[in-house]
Amino acid sequence: MIAFFDLTKQYISIRDELDAATARVMQRGMFILGPEVSAFEKEFAEFIGAQFATGVGSGTEAIHIALLALGIGAGDEVITVPNTAVATVAAIELTGARAVLCDVRADSMLMDVEKLARAITPRTRAIIPVHLFGQSADLDPILAIARAKNIFVLEDCAQAHGAMYRGKRVGAYGQIAAFSFYPTKNLGAYGDGGAIVTNDAQLAERVNLLRQYGWKERYTSAIKGMNSRLDELQAAILRVKLAHLDAWNAARRERAALYSELLKTVTLPREMPYGQHVYHLYVVRSQKRDALAAHLKARGIGTAIQYPETIHLQPAYENLGYRRGDLPVAEKLAREILSLPLYPELSLDDVRAVADAVNQFK
Numbered sequence: 041m042i043a044f045f046d047l048t049k050q051y052i053s054i055r056d057e058l059d060a061a062t063a064r065v066m067q068r069g070m071f072i073l074g075p076e077v078s079a080f081e082k083e084f085a086e087f088i089g090a091q092f093a094t095g096v097g098s099g100t101e102a103i104h105i106a107l108l109a110l111g112i113g114a115g116d117e118v119i120t121v122p123n124t125a126v127a128t129v130a131a132i133e134l135t136g137a138r139a140v141l142c143d144v145r146a147d148s149m150l151m152d153v154e155k156l157a158r159a160i161t162p163r164t165r166a167i168i169p170v171h172l173f174g175q176s177a178d179l180d181p182i183l184a185i186a187r188a189k190n191i192f193v194l195e196d197c198a199q200a201h202g203a204m205y206r207g208k209r210v211g212a213y214g215q216i217a218a219f220s221f222y223p224t225k226n227l228g229a230y231g232d233g234g235a236i237v238t239n240d241a242q243l244a245e246r247v248n249l250l251r252q253y254g255w256k257e258r259y260t261s262a263i264k265g266m267n268s269r270l271d272e273l274q275a276a277i278l279r280v281k282l283a284h285l286d287a288w289n290a291a292r293r294e295r296a297a298l299y300s301e302l303l304k305t306v307t308l309p310r311e312m313p314y315g316q317h318v319y320h321l322y323v324v325r326s327q328k329r330d331a332l333a334a335h336l337k338a339r340g341i342g343t344a345i346q347y348p349e350t351i352h353l354q355p356a357y358e359n360l361g362y363r364r365g366d367l368p369v370a371e372k373l374a375r376e377i378l379s380l381p382l383y384p385e386l387s388l389d390d391v392r393a394v395a396d397a398v399n400q401f402k
């Protein structure tokens with residue numbers, strides 16, 4: 041049996057550190073917006089190379105609050121891609137704005153900059169490039185278009201903690217960025233969590249108010265806000281894990297390189313020359329994807345499909361006004377992609393066993 045992922049192995053590998061961190065929080069008796077969250081925010085901002093990070097309740101809420109902080113709402117349009125987690129589009133709609141979808145490139149599976157200009161209208165206020173599967177979108181041309189049209193860029197970094205673009209980590213290229221700490225992400229909590237990263241002090245201040253009822257002073261709302269807070273236990277856990285993230289990402293890259301060396305019968309994920317992939321997922325492509333997945337399942341190997349249907353073809357998002365065929369590259373990818381097991385603790389022998397099983401499929 042080779043599971044698609046295994047979070048227990050990681051816990052066991054750092055159990056003493058984690059147990060000490062959670063005990064420290066319990067002992068202190070402070071669970072919301074205390075010293076662990078403040079320390080994590082500082083450490084995470086430093087890791088990304090940005091000035092400010094704010095812990096929030098989830099990645100979805102990070103995107104939602106970031107958009108609100110940018111002043112986006114009803115009547116506005118926000119451009120993103122069709123092959124993302126539904127969270128990206130759900131967060132856009134939570135603000136009252138309309139999601140506009142831009143197709144992706146076949147090679148990187150990321151936002152196609154050639155098609156981006158055509159998606160822009162006078163109502164476009166923001167672009168959300170998604171650094172899908174652990175790889176940065178091609179940010180320079182996206183930032184250039186956005187600058188020329190006075191549009192914000194919000195990076196969706198939920199799958200790309202530590203990924204590089206032109207020598208710097210993603211998350212500090214746009215005006216603002218959103219991260220998720222869902223347990224399976226490259227940096228994962230033991231529950232929900234997220235963060236918003238920015239270099240803009242005013243945006244950081246707005247984010248801080250929005251996440252807690254708009255409070256500047258306790259019990260007095262300066263603006264209308266909500267409750268979306270990272271909690272102390274998760275922050276303490278994330279502080280422990282952040283110290284291991286570079287090593288874990290390196291282990292992911294080593295396993296991905298071995299897959300890419302061994303696999304013979306499927307289309308491999310492509311690492312774009314402008315950056316460094318952190319392989320949140322190792323996604324291959326096959327025209328016989330479903331049969332391949334069944335072949336692996338019969339051999340005790342877990343796989344997953346991220347994501348089996350593009351956003352615009354899901355029942356809840358008919359309102360976006362797209363039909364099958366409108367975003368052909370993303371639609372084709374949804375039929376062909378398959379994620380193989382990949383996590384830092386996966387043994388190299390297991391990588392070889394998975395690769396052998398894939399290569400045996402005819």
Ligand SMILES: *Cc1c(COP(=O)(O)O)cnc(C)c1O
Nearest residue numbers: 098099100125127128198220222
């Ligand atoms: C996981 C994810 C999110 C949402 O994060 P949650 O913490 O689950 O709310 C948003 N965008 C992308 C690309 C994701 O992978």
